[in-house]
Amino acid sequence: WLEGKQHGQGKMLYAGGEVHEGSWAEGKRHGPGTLFLPNGDIFQGEYREDLKEGPGTFFYVAKNKRYDGVWAHDVAKCGLYADVDEAPSNLPHLTLADPIAVLEGLARDLERQRLEKDHAQHLSQQPDITDSGEYGGPDSQQDWDGYGEGGEEEDVNADFSRVEEEDEEEDEEKEKEEEKEKEKEK
Numbered sequence: 001w002l003e004g005k006q007h008g009q010g011k012m013l014y015a016g017g018e019v020h021e022g023s024w025a026e027g028k029r030h031g032p033g034t035l036f037l038p039n040g041d042i043f044q045g046e047y048r049e050d051l052k053e054g055p056g057t058f059f060y061v062a063k064n065k066r067y068d069g070v071w072a073h074d075v076a077k078c079g080l081y082a083d084v085d086e087a088p089s090n091l092p093h094l095t096l097a098d099p100i101a102v103l104e105g106l107a108r109d110l111e112r113q114r115l116e117k118d119h120a121q122h123l124s125q126q127p128d129i130t131d132s133g134e135y136g137g138p139d140s141q142q143d144w145d146g147y148g149e150g151g152e153e154e155d156v157n158a159d160f161s162r163v164e165e166e167d168e169e170e171d172e173e174k175e176k177e178e179e180k181e182k183e184k185e186k
Contacts (some may be wrong), residue, residue, distance in 0.1 A: 007024055
């Protein structure tokens with residue numbers, strides 16, 4: 001607990017029978033966690049601000065199925081739904097050519113959107129600077145002086161650069177793989 005709110009690692013038993021084990025920040029589920037539902041279903045994945053956010057797996061125990069995907073604002077956005085024990089089916093087996101690459105690309109897109117939102121929110125919280133270059137608050141000049149020297153803005157920009165570099169590397173790898181496939185077909 002921190003300042004009267006759940007903070008750090010913990011376990012919460014809810015009145016409806018749900019149990020959450022995982023990370024907490026300021027009284028909200030935040031970080032890796034596992035949610036056990038009363039019907040036996042289980043969600044393992046990432047939380048942010050008390051909502052499912054990022055990669056996770058939902059196990060439908062009674063149906064013997066699982067959904068591996070990416071969540072945004074507590075809603076599954078993309079993923080793969082499969083039997084836990086691969087049982088034969090009368091349906092034709094359909095697959096993506098590279099499902100991992102598809103999920104990774106969508107996960108990067110969601111991460112980029114989150115970083116952009118965080119960056120915009122960060123910028124909106126910056127202090128107003130007068131034309132003379134002075135900060136309006138009496139005690140805040142010291143805080144503002146340190147900003148820009150390894151501060152949060154560089155960290156966010158580094159995250160943007162990292163995501164862009166990963167995208168470029170993935171595009172190059174895809175092009176090489178496509179060329180190899182074309183050569184094999186010949």
